[in-house]
Amino acid sequence: xxxxxxxxxxRITKTGKRIMLECSQTKGHDRMYWYRQDPGLGLRLIYxxxxxxxxxxxxxxxxxxxxxxxxxxxSLSLESAIxxxxxxxxxxxxxxTGTGNRNEQFFGxxxxxxxx
Amino acid sequence: xxEVEQSPQNLTAQEGEFITINCSYSVGISALHWLQQHxxxxxxxxxxxxxxxxxxxxxxxxxxxxxxxxxxxxxxxHPRDSAVYICAVFQGGSEKLVFGKGTKLTVNP
Numbered sequence: 001x002x003x004x005x006x007x008x009x010x011r012i013t014k015t016g017k018r019i020m021l022e023c024s025q026t027k028g029h030d031r032m033y034w035y036r037q038d039p040g041l042g043l044r045l046i047y048x049x050x051x052x053x054x055x056x057x058x059x060x061x062x063x064x065x066x067x068x069x070x071x072x073x074x075s076l077s078l079e080s081a082i083x084x085x086x087x088x089x090x091x092x093x094x095x096x097t098g099t100g101n102r103n104e105q106f107f108g109x110x111x112x113x114x115x116x
Numbered sequence: 117x118x119e120v121e122q123s124p125q126n127l128t129a130q131e132g133e134f135i136t137i138n139c140s141y142s143v144g145i146s147a148l149h150w151l152q153q154h155x156x157x158x159x160x161x162x163x164x165x166x167x168x169x170x171x172x173x174x175x176x177x178x179x180x181x182x183x184x185x186x187x188x189x190x191x192x193x194h195p196r197d198s199a200v201y202i203c204a205v206f207q208g209g210s211e212k213l214v215f216g217k218g219t220k221l222t223v224n225p
Binding site for chain 1: 215
């Protein structure tokens with residue numbers, strides 16, 4: 001089973017609709033991230049969370065919100081989707097304590113979102 | 117100018133060739149991350165390094181902190197190595213990654 005899962009994997013929606021992308025992890029990591037990837041651009045950070053009570057904006061947070069429901073779950077919402085939010089979205093996790101490199105990030109499979 | 121620059125942007129090789137992908141960065145970093153993105157879109161961590169050299173199978177990553185440069189080498193390349201290779205850095209004490217735009221590698225049989 002995958003350690004970091006994302007649902008849905010693909011979504012087509014219309015302008016103005018509210019969309020939620022969900023991320024779950026079984027790695028026991030404290031830190032979770034949401035990125036978007038656009039053709040010709042590197043991955044860009046939308047929001048990140050270092051624990052359940054901690055939410056931080058990334059470089060492109062406008063138009064997005066997040067919720068950290070539990071250590072294992074981190075959701076990204078688009079309150080009113082617009083076409084330029086069409087992109088590939090990735091969730092990632094990283095450990096803070098215990099074994100393993102504290103900085104290494106582990107990515108989910110991605111969600112391809114199309115806003116018409 | 118991007119803080120993380122990769123070269124080349126695109127690379128085509130024949131099976132068996134030795135591959136080098138370069139990453140240069142303009143900021144002080146605490147660690148550098150090499151990632152592989154498969155044609156289907158999934159991203160896999162290859163290496164984290166902050167000094168020296170690491171090797172895993174046919175993959176070798178090196179970093180020169182003074183020159184702000186890292187290289188990813190693939191020996192005896194194979195078509196299954198075809199992917200986008202992404203370099204990312206942690207700036208100083210930041211816990212956030214800054215990503216390069218990636219190098220698309222195609223290995224032909």
